[in-house]
Amino acid sequence: MTRTDVPLPQHQGFGATSRRDAWWAQPLLVFLGLSAFVVYSTWAAFQGVEYHFSGRGANYLSPFYSPELFGDSPHAWFGPKPTWYPTWLPWSPALLILWAPAGFRFTCYYYRGAYYKAFWADPPNCAVGEPRSGYRGEHTFPLILQNIHRYFFYLALLFIVILSYDAWRGFWFADADGGERLGVRLGSIVLLVNVILLSGYTLGCHSLRHLVGGGLDRLSGRPVRKKTYDCVSCLNRGHMRWAWASLFWVGFTDFYVRMCAKGVFTDVSIIG
Amino acid sequence: MPEMTFRIWRGDSSGGAFAEYRTEVTEGMVVLDAVHAIQAEQAPDLAVRWNCKAGKCGSCSAEVNGRPKLMCMSRCGDLPPGETVTIEPMKAFPLLRDLTTDVSSNFRAKMAVKPFKPRPPDAPDGTWRMDQADIDRPQEFRKCIECFLCQDVCHVLRNHEKHDSFIGPRHFVYAAALEMHPLDTENRLADLKGEQGIGYCNITKCCTKVCPEHITITDNAIIPLKERVVDEFYDPVKKLFRIFRPGNARR
Numbered sequence: 001m002t003r004t005d006v007p008l009p010q011h012q013g014f015g016a017t018s019r020r021d022a023w024w025a026q027p028l029l030v031f032l033g034l035s036a037f038v039v040y041s042t043w044a045a046f047q048g049v050e051y052h053f054s055g056r057g058a059n060y061l062s063p064f065y066s067p068e069l070f071g072d073s074p075h076a077w078f079g080p081k082p083t084w085y086p087t088w089l090p091w092s093p094a095l096l097i098l099w100a101p102a103g104f105r106f107t108c109y110y111y112r113g114a115y116y117k118a119f120w121a122d123p124p125n126c127a128v129g130e131p132r133s134g135y136r137g138e139h140t141f142p143l144i145l146q147n148i149h150r151y152f153f154y155l156a157l158l159f160i161v162i163l164s165y166d167a168w169r170g171f172w173f174a175d176a177d178g179g180e181r182l183g184v185r186l187g188s189i190v191l192l193v194n195v196i197l198l199s200g201y202t203l204g205c206h207s208l209r210h211l212v213g214g215g216l217d218r219l220s221g222r223p224v225r226k227k228t229y230d231c232v233s234c235l236n237r238g239h240m241r242w243a244w245a246s247l248f249w250v251g252f253t254d255f256y257v258r259m260c261a262k263g264v265f266t267d268v269s270i271i272g
Numbered sequence: 273m274p275e276m277t278f279r280i281w282r283g284d285s286s287g288g289a290f291a292e293y294r295t296e297v298t299e300g301m302v303v304l305d306a307v308h309a310i311q312a313e314q315a316p317d318l319a320v321r322w323n324c325k326a327g328k329c330g331s332c333s334a335e336v337n338g339r340p341k342l343m344c345m346s347r348c349g350d351l352p353p354g355e356t357v358t359i360e361p362m363k364a365f366p367l368l369r370d371l372t373t374d375v376s377s378n379f380r381a382k383m384a385v386k387p388f389k390p391r392p393p394d395a396p397d398g399t400w401r402m403d404q405a406d407i408d409r410p411q412e413f414r415k416c417i418e419c420f421l422c423q424d425v426c427h428v429l430r431n432h433e434k435h436d437s438f439i440g441p442r443h444f445v446y447a448a449a450l451e452m453h454p455l456d457t458e459n460r461l462a463d464l465k466g467e468q469g470i471g472y473c474n475i476t477k478c479c480t481k482v483c484p485e486h487i488t489i490t491d492n493a494i495i496p497l498k499e500r501v502v503d504e505f506y507d508p509v510k511k512l513f514r515i516f517r518p519g520n521a522r523r
Contacts, residue, residue, distance in 0.1 A: 017338050018335065018337060018338030018358050018360060019337065019338035019339060020337045020338065020352065020355070109475050109495050110475075112474065112475050113474065113475035113476050113477055113490075116474045116475070116476065117476060122427070122474065123427040123431065123476065123478075126339075126425050126427075126476065126478035126481060126482070127335070127338055127339060127340060127425050127430070127478070129431065130427065130431050133431075133432070135428065135431075135432040135434070135472070136472075137428065137471055137472035137473065137474045138471045138472070138473070138474055139469060139471030139472045140471070143474075144471060147498075147501075147502045147506040147507075148506075150499075150502065150507065206491070206495045206496075206499065207499060209496075210495075210496060210499035210500070210503075214496050214499065215496075215499065215500060215503060217406065217451075217452055217453065217454050217456070218403070218406045218454045219405060219406060220403030220405045220406050221403075226405065236491065237491075239491075
């Protein structure tokens, strides 16, 4: 391919455009939304306390801390903080696991397009001038590493299973006699909505869509794969909405559990 | 009848400037109608490419108020009332004159994509059998009218001018239509990863937003191709599978 260089009525420079609409609004909202989440989730992850709630027999665990591999709550899989953990490293059960869902979101095809615009202005928005002339995209290092996305998806799927169990446990409440009874409280609903939204986001993943059937040229004669591909494609069409809804709600779920644990919120009983 | 002001780029490869024209606008008129009225009444030398006036030939691509659009599909009534309308040529291509650009680089890029290579015919009469479910995906891509608005809005071409190392969204759609075709046996993944530069796409979805045929370019063509490239070149587990299951696993 060749190209003849001729003078064009180009808009050069950062933000240069003939667009009349508020083109800056969408990247600004993405910037504010993602920044708010990163700030809150980082703060919450470093707290290391008040991430579970057992008041009135409840079993709530913040999704930022699930699975709790090591920790002081009854949800810990392998007991308290291990003795071999380096003393110079900050400790919180969330720090052991949050890299996986964070990596899934960071390498997600939707988020990539969104944060390249909002945080890197590459481009700031469609048909709007950029601040720099050099460009490597995802063709070379470091962004070529975004191709790892499917491996983060496998981990995210594991998290969905664990969070589903947490949501199920959120409907069981300890009795005074040591048994458990089924019930519904506001926290149960918060945990359930959390796992539904995270599932909608995770199961609409572009990599999953490829793995279940998109990578094949012929799906006829493979009814299960065809149906699965259609279902994933259906979720995939709303991937952006699932991404934002689940992002907001997972943060809110941590906030709700934290506020209950602090005694600020009262976990309202709905049934039982 | 109300009048509207149009600010149209006038010039050629040696330079140019915007010229303002006022013309009457009636109900139902599109931007191309207004440009034709200006051409007929005030600027007979105004160069504009058009053909069908029905959104199907892809000739009248331009930028209306900074947004890549087909002029024949942009209703004057949908534009902000009372404001001057800016009409510019597509910026990702060399300017010929006024609103016309040289889009021939697209045809060269298209020729670089390996052509359709069907498997041997299924029947003695030289015909094939396909299931509609398998051809649904390529059929979406066949709607492309080659207006090149997606190429125009793509910042890899528009801002970074990587015409030599990136074929652009239109040709990824073309490659996807071939690559996902149930009869096709060619493998284009090495080309897509290499000289056709699919890795340069950073998924802004601008191409999808401007497509007048509403082809879901990013989600249905480019990302699936990126995933196939990952299968072939970056995924160690897939590579391991291929050792034990040689042959083309996509068929």
